[in-house]
Amino acid sequence: MMLFIEIVNYLVLIVCVLIGVAFVTLLERKVLGYIQIRKGPNKVGYMGLLQPFSDALKLFTKEPTYSIVSNFLAYYLSPVFSLFISLFIWVVVPYKVGLLSFNLGMLFFLCCLSLGVYSVMIAGWSSNCKYSLLGGLRAVAQTISYEVSLALILLSFIMLIGGFNFELLSKYQEFTWFIVICFPLGLVWFSSCLAETNRTPFDFSEGESELVSGFNTEYSGGGFALIFMAEYSSILFMSVLFVVLFLGSDSSSVMFYMKSVFMAFVFIWVRGTLPR
Template sequence: MMLFIEIVNYLVLIVCVLVGVAFVTLLERKILGYIQIRKGPNKVGYMGLLQPFSDALKLFTKEPTHSIVSNFLAYYLSPVFSLFISLFVWVVMPYKVGLLSFNLGVLFFLCCLSLSVYCVMIAGWSSNCKYSLLGGLRAVAQTISYEVSLALILLSFIMLIGGFNFELFNKYQEFIWFIVISLPLSLVWFSSCLAETNRTPFDFSEGESELVSGFNTEYSGGGFALIFMAEYASILFMSVLFVVLFLGSDPCSVAFYMKSVFVAFIFIWVRGTLPR
């Protein structure tokens, strides 16, 4: 019975993450609009609130297309697997009620991080397009490089708290946040997170000025939407993880979510400040 409750709770969490992804995309378009002295989406629904759902409906109702020379199975499975990993990694979040408690959550997170790069590489290779392949290879090189810094930072915290469970971070930050005692580490972590999620200024695998659109050049409709959702789910997860690691607070509190939104805002702010 408990396992059934945990599965239902996890499914509810996935739905909440997907809704959060929709509104993060809207938040990004609004913030970039105001940075560029324009309004952003404001026609669909009140103040453009229904714009993400309108975009999703448009993309998923488009006719799926693929190149004749592409590897059909890998081409369509890689976006699905990418979104699956981006949602599956949320099980490590230290929610105290109704969800699994991972004693090896840090290692599980690093495993999912390593797996996600294969989706990008296979998407680029299976498209059988030179631009997509170059984007995929760049993503592999970049992810392998910046995973080292993420792993070393996590290793230093593991030595500090004496465990691999993310729940321990809240316990050890009850009186002082880790960002106060390790500000340089937090800046390195945030920069590495930007690189891992292929965000500006580390968007080498999606460089529009060099690779058309990078590894997703040949994708349209549903496949493109799944890649897009996986990317923003990863951004949302990295924002929440930053709060867990450096701005410790109870995941059941309002302050936790306000901090997460603020970190997501900084992700977007960096993109608006450092245009390609």
């Protein structure tokens, strides 16, 4: 019975994450619009609130196309694997509903992060396109490089709190946030998160000015939508994780979610401030 409740809790969490991803894409388009002195999407629904769902419907109803020289199975499975990893990693976030309590949550997070690069690499290789392959190779080099800094920062937290469980972090930040006493670590962590999620200014794997669209050049319709959802799910997860690590809040409080939305906004703000 407990297993059934945990599975239902996880499925509810996944639905909430996917809805959150939809609104993060809308937030990005709105923020970038105002940065560029325009309004952004405002036609579909009230103030454009239904725009992400309209886009999803459009992408998933498009006819699937693929290059005749691509590796068919790997080409189609890599976006699915990418989305699976980006949603599966959410179980490590400490919730009060008793979803799962990982005593080795930090190690699990690093393992999932390492697996994520395979989907990008396989997507680039299986497309059999030189631009996609270059984007995949760049993503591999970048992810391996920045995972070292993420692992070292997590190691410092492990030594500080004496455990691998993310739940311990909120107890240690009851009176002072870690961002106050570890500000340089916070900056390095945020920069590494930008690199891990392939965001500006580290979007080398998708460099539009050099590689057409990078590793996802040959993807359209549903495949592109899955890659897109995986990327924004990772951004949302990294925003939540930054709050857990540095802006300590109880996950059952409203402030926790407000801080997470603010961190997602900072990701978008960086993209608007540093154009290619």
